[in-house]
Amino acid sequence: MPDDFTVATNYRGHMVGFIVRSPSAPLPGAARLLASLMVVLAVGCQPDTEPLRDASSGSSSETGTVEGVVRLTAATIPEPTRVRNTTDPELCGEAQSLEDLLVSAVDGGIRNVIVALLDVPRDKIPARPAERLVLDNRGCRFIPHAAVLTVGSTITATNSDAVLHTEHFYGAHSVNMALPSTGMSIDTVVAEEGMIIVKCDVHGWMQAFIRIDAHPFHAVTDAAGVFRIPEVPPGTYQLELWHEKLGQQRVSVEVEAGSTEIVEARFSQESR
DSSP: OOTTOOOOOOOOOOOOOOOOOOOSSOOOHHHHHHHHHHHHHHHHTOOOSSOOOOTTSOOTTTOEEEEEEEEEEOSSOOOOOEEEOOSSHHHHOSEEEOOOOOBOTTTOBBTTOEEEEESOOGGGOOOOOOOEEEEEEOSSSEESSEEEEETTOEEEEEEOSSSOEEEEEEESSOEEEEEOSTTOEEEEEOOSOEEEEEEOSSSTTOEEEEEEESSSOEEEOOTTSEEEEEEEOSEEEEEEEEETTTEEEEEEEEEOTTOEEEEEEEEETTOO
């Protein structure tokens, strides 16, 4: 790994505290006794220092983590594609970005790369509650631009703009939802694995990408190109990295219990 790439791992914990307030005036004898008993009970119920974990998730000693960074190899940092706009320019502006290639000027990290493990055995997929993704129309853009979900999850199409938008889904989930008014929202449940491409029929530059998997071992890179996939069952997997403009690549990862597998991947502008 290069010197400029640092990985920090942080585990979730829960803290329970008790506050005992002294009364401003002496309590009667019975009340004093009750207050004393409450303090003793509070001290006796202090939790163990071990962090609490979801019963449906594997512990850190039984699972591993895949994390890393995806960067662009380029002499100069490219700009995303921009288009001129004549549809609702008073609200959407006269130019819009496709947001099709967002690269950090600091170290070339690529945003919105969808990262997912392939061919995860069914018996290694943990039971998790269904998720909900809010896909908002805001500023004549879809927010988020890229996302991941599990099968059975709900997508809530929402309109924060004072103009008609549609959320037209193509691919693994097919539906067309019209959102003519501000604050309107419609739910749709995704039942199949695969990629969903979302378009607005009114504003042609608007697009979003949602990957649906049977398992939760996927992520989207942030503004620095960094991703993290926790609680992965031990094993050897293919990790797929997909970007709307740069294409896809796969790398092999070996996950061990209680450890973190570090991945550093690079795309070039010629990648497809």
